[in-house]
Amino acid sequence: MTEPSHLTAVRESYDAVAADYARRVKEPAELDPVSRAMLAAFADLVRPPHPGPVADLGCGPGKVTAHLAALGVPAFGVDVSPRMIELARAAYPELRFTVGSMTALDIADGELGGILAYYATHHTPPQWLPTVFSEFHRTLAPGGRLMLAGHVGGGEHLHPTHAYGDHPVSYASYLLPPDRIAELLQRAGLVVTTRVVQEPEGGSKRQVGTFLAYKPE
Template sequence: MAESSSYLTATADAYDAVAQLYADLVRDSLDRLPLDRAIVSVFAELVRKEGPRPVVEAGCGPGYMTAHLRDLGLDAYGIDLSPALLDIARKDYPGLRFELGSMDAIDVPDGELGGLLSWYSAIHVPPPEMPAYFAEFRRVLAPGGHLLIGFFESGGGPVEEFDHKVTPAYRWPIDELAELAGKEEFVEVGRMLREPLEDERFRRGHLLMRRQAAVTG
């Protein structure tokens, strides 16, 4: 527990230190990413189809993706570890709700959510802890709820730590990440791999998954 707490504190402190710079960098990033927008739109459509449940962006940062989910017709709010990023999110999107919190302990009852978005936020989770995050995502999602994860893909190699500009992060092989999710009652709906743009270093991975009902008896 102490190690996990230390990692979370280090991540929050790192983003607090560069909050405004980071917010300025990512605020309009979706404008040039049609494939990324497409997978998020599919996620939103599937969530809306299942009914009017709230959606959480876990690791919302400065809130631009939470706002995008709102614009896609979802009852979305964001949680993040960084108080400084949350201050920016609340200033930039005053009509939306943003709360201090961690992805591994989301403050909602079991089965409350219709959807959960982790958009390049689980990249900072140490690999041994990732199964616990999927377990928490399963807990908070209703049966039939959808999970979308955006991450840096390892190009088929093993999980690899890399020098993220803010704080250490990890690249995952998409099959391994899907397998971990499958152990927590998630079934893959679809995936999208995108090659890096000229100013990007790594291939981008996106996994869209649906939570199944627990099997009993």
């Protein structure tokens, strides 16, 4: 099966910037209070005795995966960038990290107690989101929880025209309205329980949307 072109672009770009990205991305403890609270709420929902491991999809250098693990969550990381996975494994050798794509997860049906997609889906073209969200539904156990967070907007399609550090990037970003994201999650069979939209602050120019959902029993 031919890989979608957007995955190739994302992989190549994040492989190129991985070291700079790992240095610059915030530690979870440095996030704003709302983001920290949402991660803590998600951890409360998925830590044992809730059944099944928790996949941090689009884990990057593994900082949030490690944060979840420190909160008692049986978390592991998946990322499309082999270089990001190398960095994550080096930084957190006690945790499991694998290369993979959200469009075709190498995870069994109903295996997961939770999924975190943290700033991981906004590079996905809207026509591919139903495939991604269907994979979330397929791999979650009944009652399994999802937290999805990332940039939202009015449907903008952004193409970077600058370099990240010393490296050019070639991925695109798609800033969908929060209502559209919630609709697509619900169409995939997930029940959305919480939506939080944060307005831009601290130099940011983009809204952030966070969604909590679950797979019905």
